[in-house]
Amino acid sequence: MEITLVAAMDQRRVIGRTSGGGIPWKLPVEAALFRDYCRGKVVLVGRVTYLEMIGWFERVGAHPLVLSTKKLSERICTIGHPAEIPEAAYAIHPDCREVVVAGGGRTYAATLSMATRMLLTEVRGSFQGDVNFPEFEEQDWTVVRKTHYPRNLENSSGFTVIERVRSLHSPH
Ligand SMILES: NC(=O)c1ccc[n+]([C@@H]2O[C@H](COP(=O)([O-])OP(=O)(O)OC[C@H]3O[C@@H](n4cnc5c(N)ncnc54)[C@H](OP(=O)(O)O)[C@@H]3O)[C@@H](O)[C@H]2O)c1
Secondary structure (H helix, E strand, O other), X not given: OEEEEEEEEOOOOEEEOOOOOOOOOOOHHHHHHHHHHHOOOEEEEEHHHHHHOOOHHHHHOOEEEEEOOOOOOOOOOEEOOHHHHHHHHHHHOOOOXXXXXXXXXXXXXXXHHHOOEEEEEEXXXXXXXXXXXXXXXXXXXXXXXXXXXXXXXXXXXOEEEEEEEEOOOOOO
């Protein structure tokens, strides 16, 4: 099963902020790429991000799976450990081939070692925030695609989407 980490970060790896919550930029084109990527898939999020995104999964036709040591509700599939991802994903979708990990910081850190792909958006500029994407060894990954999006009337910053797959020699 493919496990794909999907995140957007600034040039200092900032992905969000704990006080005030949320993502510190507004990039509608990037948000649309993310939404389209998640549609129909099982999407793992940490409890904090799930509560920030409540209602979003239903709107885009994604299947949420929440990482939490607490039971949120009977209706929400929850796992207490990342090792439970495959079993939970097959229970949600018997022919599931890919789980998207959509944050936040602690959830990316907890799943990085299991990830087989990463789809990371690098937003140009520096933003206020205290939640970061975890450090990773560039040598463990092979860049297979890089797409640049310019700053324009819609997007207040330019950004680059970089797709990486785990390299064959990596210790994964
Ligand atoms: N820029 C982006 O691409 C992006 C994407 C998503 C989110 N974000 C931002 O990220 C921020 C939230 O990130 P965050 O790190 O504070 O929270 P988070 O990862 O969304 O959720 C943290 C919670 O996940 C559970 N968890 C995490 N690791 C676990 C493990 N190994 N085992 C069991 N449970 C685990 C815990 O839940 P319990 O406490 O219930 O046990 C923990 O409190 C927000 O600002 C959000 O906007 C940014």
